[in-house]
Amino acid sequence: MRKTLNIGLIGVGRLGSLYARYFLGSIAHARLAAISDANEKAMQAFADQHDVSRRYAHYTDLLADKEIDAVVVVTPTDTHKEIALEAARQGKAVFCEKPLALSVEDCQAMKETVDRTGIFFHLGFMRRFDAGYSAAKQKIEEGVIGKPILIKSSSRDPFRPSMEYLKSSGGLFTDCGIHDIDLARWYMGDVQSVYSVGGNLAYPEMDEIGDVDNAITTLQFESGSLGVIDLSRSGVYGYDIRTEILGTQGTLQIGYLRETPLMVLTKNNVGHDTVPYFMERFGQAYRTQLQHFVDRFLSGQPPSITCADGLAALRICLAATQSYREKRPVPVG
Amino acid sequence: MRKTLNIGLIGVGRLGSLYARYFLGSIAHARLAAISDANEKAMQAFADQHDVSRRYAHYTDLLADKEIDAVVVVTPTDTHKEIALEAARQGKAVFCEKPLALSVEDCQAMKETVDRTGIFFHLGFMRRFDAGYSAAKQKIEEGVIGKPILIKSSSRDPFRPSMEYLKSSGGLFTDCGIHDIDLARWYMGDVQSVYSVGGNLAYPEMDEIGDVDNAITTLQFESGSLGVIDLSRSGVYGYDIRTEILGTQGTLQIGYLRETPLMVLTKNNVGHDTVPYFMERFGQAYRTQLQHFVDRFLSGQPPSITCADGLAALRICLAATQSYREKRPVPVG
Amino acid sequence: MRKTLNIGLIGVGRLGSLYARYFLGSIAHARLAAISDANEKAMQAFADQHDVSRRYAHYTDLLADKEIDAVVVVTPTDTHKEIALEAARQGKAVFCEKPLALSVEDCQAMKETVDRTGIFFHLGFMRRFDAGYSAAKQKIEEGVIGKPILIKSSSRDPFRPSMEYLKSSGGLFTDCGIHDIDLARWYMGDVQSVYSVGGNLAYPEMDEIGDVDNAITTLQFESGSLGVIDLSRSGVYGYDIRTEILGTQGTLQIGYLRETPLMVLTKNNVGHDTVPYFMERFGQAYRTQLQHFVDRFLSGQPPSITCADGLAALRICLAATQSYREKRPVPVG
């Protein structure tokens, strides 16, 4: 029989709480053994609902706990590096939410530490674990669409996040686009150059913080293949995430818009609702990814998404941002 | 090279005018040579728009015209028999709109005349020539769904016809249901017995004329297969015609609801319009059927839909009506 | 702050295990405190995966446990009555999977006991808690489709259960149809009479056990409204559950067929997969229903689905079965 991992969860905010419920209910071979959150109220709110005995105000104490085998990091991005480095010192396996970090230097530091210490480090990109996205990967590998030659990906949020969030978000091309960028690399390989256009077309107040609310980035892959990503903070009709991969023998279309399995037909109209937000769309993918993390670690396989993936995706995001600012195509370093 | 048929059109109302336009523009190997309509205004309106030199106030004169090879009959149902009998006397080929007639006796008289004289007589059931319905027939013949075991068919009008129309319509089970009944026979074979329920649930004023606005009829086929047809005069959201044929290896679903290729997405809603009425849904099928009529006749093949089909369909409609009235299953004579 | 219910789970087979995971992970205000299963292996398999300290070989011991506030009964139908009666004796709240029982007498005995003792007893009909079905109920109550006048419901299993299962299933009209029947009552009110046709069209071996693999039942409601249910054990393309409610102002269509959000487009073909089975289709509805059970009980509200509902649904199923056998419409007693 296999061992059961003792999981320490660092960060019990909205996404962290979801992860906790998964570990409590439906992740095999793992159990939630400890939590930590710098926010005392968040930790108390969590403790009121769930029975987790080990609670640490500071993550360093959780990482020092010998009973903990692996940590799941769901904290603000600017804390990822320090947590990862301390986890490496303590020899813990790490699951870290995307993005890895917001600077190339931080990503490189994390990558070097992980490489040097050899800890198991999985970077979270949950879309790869969505049933649609993973089935698409398999279809491509089976040759169903021939050689992939073009990718189109679109991410639209139904509303603008708070200005406060936006200020430290890294900007649209990184905060929102990194998912599509990671998918583009996963399906199509390395990116050679990018070109972006963008603007504040729905929320003029975003001009002040130097960010854009809508943008389009074209990609040229090293293989010669082509790509385009469009991003929006103003998809007011719903949370709309779509990707298409065109191959020489067919095309794959991933995504859906209807949340509730109900069509309402009234005078000359057929209507249905839409997916509200990312929790509804990717809740199951988050769970699948956590189970994957546990299974890979326990079975001795290397992680499937690494610091190198986080670094490569960030480089493309930064090039896309630079291209928008300099109004020219930018090669990916 | 093949000969071109001289067509005489009897009845230039709404559907007749559509047929005329098809013969003028896009039916190969046939030309519209003469028209006839008892309604002088209808004929004048038609003549104002289209250049057809031979016009007859009475259909007997059109039928006597030696230049006419074939007639297309789009007149009220209660005139079908007399026109068909006269056409047989004159040896003309006949295309006759459904239903054949509204009594078994009339259907039998027409069938006997056609059989005796050997004229080419095609009964119009345009749904068989719709791209969806005919593709379904082919899929069944190719064995794609294995053995057909159950048919579900639904016909919904978006509004109630005038009370005047309804009075002479033959009632819901015949007027509206005969299309589904014909399809059921075409796909599944002969019907053994039927059972109907119905009611005036949307238009209580229909009680007065002894007709119903909504009804469901179950069918047992001689093969043991099963069927159900639901009919409605109150499908207010649009003209909704759907048929499903379940087989042992799969199922076929025929029909569609969206008229315009446009999706409108607004706050938490995805919507599109619906098919307005039968002209929009089956306009192309009417055309295909006319071409089929011309081609079969010119190539010396027998008609694909006959008086026997019209008679058999009517018998089932009458049994369905009787079942509703007597509240019991009724065998089909 | 609210109390947390101690739940005793009786039956940890396939569905029971799902329920257990829900109670462990994502049902608020309840915790899984004890399990019981007559099958020792099932209980051991469960204990290997989940940490539930109180385990009882016999349900009577679980019911006698003073720490247990409520029991969830997921055992074979023929044990429901005895468990319910004992639970009533012990004053426990009960959630009992459908069907209540397979005879009118047993249903009545349960109903009388529950009425007499006043225990909180919720009968499980998870479809009512599916996002589509519950949204449809709300739309009807809001008047979106006017007055409901016709219901069509279809349940198709992708394969035949084992002959052993079928023998004690109660037959197609009950085992499979009771869900559609319950929905019909919920949306449309009481049923006056039914008429059924059926046959063994895909699995002739079912003749031996006197059951059918495909059937159609028409319903007449006391309101005058109409209904039809078609049932199949041979929907080989996937698990297909669809319901439509036609009203005087529109129609509602509940259901979906695609499991994975991926379209595969190859030469002249657009394709997607289907829902495999009921766990995939209604997994979330089961969870929602359990939470509803907990919330209603804790808040002092009466159960929303009662023994009376179970009894009424069974009466209709039995009438549908009788109608099939006697080839005539049967009034619902």
Added chain:
Amino acid sequence: MRKTLNIGLIGVGRLGSLYARYFLGSIAHARLAAISDANEKAMQAFADQHDVSRRYAHYTDLLADKEIDAVVVVTPTDTHKEIALEAARQGKAVFCEKPLALSVEDCQAMKETVDRTGIFFHLGFMRRFDAGYSAAKQKIEEGVIGKPILIKSSSRDPFRPSMEYLKSSGGLFTDCGIHDIDLARWYMGDVQSVYSVGGNLAYPEMDEIGDVDNAITTLQFESGSLGVIDLSRSGVYGYDIRTEILGTQGTLQIGYLRETPLMVLTKNNVGHDTVPYFMERFGQAYRTQLQHFVDRFLSGQPPSITCADGLAALRICLAATQSYREKRPVPVG
């Protein structure tokens, strides 16, 4: 009553023949009075099927015919200018298929002649008359999606045209992209700059002629809005034309893929066919545009699509081509 236009059709190839059938059958207030085609065989083939008495081997003779009110030009693009200039000399109204011409100079010459002589000159861009595209225009004007801020348009041919055709086609960005470019202008206004990437990813043999088989062009509009067009000669699954217009209050999606109203469901698969090619997709739009041409001319309104539109669209196509070659954003002159 209104006058009936005598139409002279110049070019009776594939598209010309379709136009002829429309004029013969279903365009009100116009009749096909004469045809002309440099290809003798094409003209004979047409005459064998349709009864048009006036036939001219050379278009100049048709244009000199005093009976002809208006000409419809469906000839190779490189003849458009000379025909238009001669038509202007003869004072005929002109309907001219897109593209206007393949050089800015030719477009300008045509525009100047039309402006100087004041003839009625309508440039054909049939997509504007498609039910989906025209309904989208109306929704935008009604404010349904707020302010349009982003357009995505995609045109995919199911196969590569012959190399011979490609050599004189003007290249992918013009031949295929001009439709999307015209729509982009129609919905979003003038274009400021473009950036293109492209490659021969499916048909390496196209390298020889300096054309590409797949490409993506991003657009910046003078309003600040954004756009992207992707073009493919290798959409092997079907003829796929899609456009989306995102606004601040919603989004519009135009297009469809299913040709036949039939879903085929077999083991774990739901499938349907696709639109074969442009005749099936836009056949009706061509008809609507011809009627529009006739109606506008007869009612004394100016043409809705002009030489200026043809010139502006061509400039953008040429800039897109140049951008691809020079690997930099190109301002639209």
